Amino acid sequence: MSDKMTGSEIVLRALVDQNVDIVFGYPGGAILPIYDTLHQQNSIRHILVRQEGGAVHAAEGYARSTGKVGVVLVTSGPGATNAVTGLTDAMMDSVPVVCLTGQVPTHLIGNDAFQEADTTGITRTCTKHNYLVKNIEDLARIVHEAFYVARSGRPGPVVIDLPKDILQAPGSYAPPSGNGHRTYKPRLKGDLGQIGKAVELMAKAERPLFYCGGGVINAGPKASQLLTELVRLSGYPCTLTLMGLGAIPASNPQFLGMVGMHGTYESNLAMYNCDVMINIGARFDDRVTGNLAGFSPDSAKIHVDIDPSSINKNVRVDIPIIGDVGHVLEDMIKVWKARQCSPDRRKLDAWWKQIDKWRQRDCLRYEASDKLIKPQYALERLRDLTKDRDDVFVTTEVGQHQMWAAQFLPFEKPNRWMTSGGLGTMGYGLPAAMGVQVAHPDALVIDVAGEASILMNIQEMSTLSQYRLPVKIFILNNEYMGMVRQWQELLHGGRYSESYMESLPDFVKLAESFNAVGLRAEKPSELDGIIEEMIAVDRPVIADILVDKTENCFPMIPSGAAHNEMLLGRNDQAANPVSEEGMILV
C-alpha cells in the first residue's frame, strides 16, 4: 500500500491521472484544502473565473472544443448554487463536465451550517450523476468513476461534493481501475440486424433525408468524417440541428443548412416531405419538430442514439438503433458497401430538383442597406473576413444573434461551434469562449453576442484580461432583447413589455476599463475596418456593432405550426396569426 495522502492530494492526483490540465474555479472556505494543494503543484493550471457560473460555462467551452472533460472547482453553498445554471446547461446539451464542490465537514451536514447547501439534492436533476463523499477510502474511486460517467455514453455533468474533513483526512490513492463503473456500461455497437434493416430502407428511399445532431459531435471527429462519407456515398441531402453544426462541412453541396424553428426553407420542407428520415444523434427536439401532429407525416424513420430514452420520446420511429454514432456509422457504411446499394437515381434526381427549387427561395435573403448595419450583413462580413483561416471557433449568447450566427457562419469541422441549445442560457458565450481560448491559445475565438446577453456574465472580462485570453466579443447591438421583441410582435400585439435595453453601458469604455480593446461600428462602411482590427489585435476585444434595431430573424416556424407553415419574412408574419394552441407554447 502506498503512503497515505490527504483527501486534497488524492483529488489532485486523480485529476492528473485523468489527464486534466486545466480547472476553472473560485475558492472559498470549504474548498480551501484543495486550493492549498493546488498551490504546491505544477501539473494542473487553475483559471480563476469571476463567478462560478462562468466556471461551468468555461468548462463547457473547453469540453465542447476539445472533446475532453471540462473540470470545475467551487466552494460549498453559494459556490455550488452559482454553478447550477451551468450544470443544467451541460445536462441539456450533453457536455461532459466534472464539478468538484466543497461541502461543510461531514459532522455538520444537515445542521444549516455556514455556507451549507444540500448540493447533491439541488443538483440531482441537473446532473447525470452526483456523489457525496463520506468516506476517504471511496474518494479516489469516486473521482475516477465521475470522469468515466461524465464522458461515457451520452455525456453529461457529474458533481462530486467534498466535505472539508474528507479533504483533510489521510487516505490511500488508487489509480483508475479501467473498469469504469460496476453497472453503467453504455452500449456502443449497434444491433447489426437493425443496421441491416436501416440500410435496406435507406437504399430504397425515394426522398431521403439525413437529420443529424449533437450526438455526432459527441461521438468525436471521426464520427463526423464517417457521416460525411455516408452522405457522399448515398448522395442524399443532409440537414443539421443547431447542436450538430460542423458535423458535415457547411460547404458540402449536400448540406441543406440548419433545420427547425429558424432553419432553412429547404431543410424544413425536405423534413416535411421526405419518405425516409435518417436521424443520427439528434433528439427530435421541439425547436426542430414544430407541431408534432404535422411533423414529417409520410416518412419512415431511422433513429441512431446512444441513449434509449431519446428514442420514441417525442416521435415514434420505425427503426431504432441504440449505439454510438461512430460505431453505427462505421457499420452502416460497411453494409452499404457490401450490399452495393444503389439508390434509384431517377427518383433521387427528382428529389434534388425539388430541393433545388426550395433553395431558390433564398430564404436567408434580407433587405440590404447602406445606412444601417444589418445584423446578417455584419455576420456575412465576419464570415468573409475570416474565411481563409482554419482556426476559428465561435461561441454565442442566446437570442436573434445566435440564430443569425447559426444561419450565416459556416462550420467546416466539428467542435468549432459552441452554443447553448437546450437550455438557451444567456451569458453562456463569453465564459464558453474563455474556455475555448484556454484550450486553443492561438486560435481566433469569437463570441457572437447580443447586448443584453453579454451583460449576464460581463465580469469574465476580468478573467480574459488576467490570463491575456484574446477572445473577440462581437456584439450585434440592437438595443433590444431582440428575440423577446420578435415574439412580442408575433404573439402580443407588438407591446414591447420590458424588452428595450435601457441604460446600456458604453461598451468601448467598458472594454477599456477591463484593460481590453473597445471598438465600435455604426455604419456599414466602418464594418470591415472594425472586424479587421478586432482580428488583428492580440488582446481581448469588445466590438460593439450597432445594428438595425428592428430586424427580425427569419425563416421562422411559429409555435404550434408545422414545417410547411414557415414564415419567411415580415409580411408572412402579419398574414399568419399564431394559433391558440401555439400561444401557450414556448
Added chain:
Amino acid sequence: MKAAPTIKRHMIAVLVDNEPGVLARVIGLFSGRGYNIESLTVSEVDADVGLSRINLVTIGTPMVIEQIKNQLDRLVPVHTVHDLTEEGPHVEAELVLVKVVGVGDKRVEALRIADIFGAKVDDTTLESFIFRLDGQTEKIDRFIELMRPLGLVEVARTGGVAISRGSEGIKPLASTWSVSE
C-alpha cells in the same frame, strides 16, 4: 385523428445499487417528468453486494411506460429494469394493516369478514382490531371497502411487490446469487 392510446397499469421492478440518494433519484424522476406513481416499495435484497429492489406500480400509455423504463434505466446506479406486466405472468402481493374500531354487531361482522378474507388479527382491545392481510391489490381494496362502514379508522399499505412465475429469476449485473443457466 388516431384513437387515444390506452392507459394501463404496469408493475415495474428496478434493481439498484443501495447507495444514498438512489430512491430520491427515482422519485425525483417521476415528479420531475410528471409520471404517475401508484405505489412504490424499496428494500435491500442482497446485502453482500449492496443491491436493493424497487417495486413500483405506475400507469400510462405505452409510449409513456416505455419512456419511464428508459429513463429509469439511464440512471447510473440502476442495474436492470423489468416490466413484469409486459414480461408475462407474475405473482403480485401487497400487505395491509387495518385498524377497525367498534362494538356489538359491527365488531362481530368485522371479525367475520376478516376471517373470510383470511386476515390475521395482530392486535385487539375491547373496542378495536388490527387486521393484517396480504394478497393482490384488488382483494385488499375490497377488504378495505368492506371495513369502511364497520369502523375503519386507519390503513397502512405497503404497495405491491411482484415476481415473475417460473424458474427464471431477474439476474442482477453484480450479485452473489446462484444463477441457473
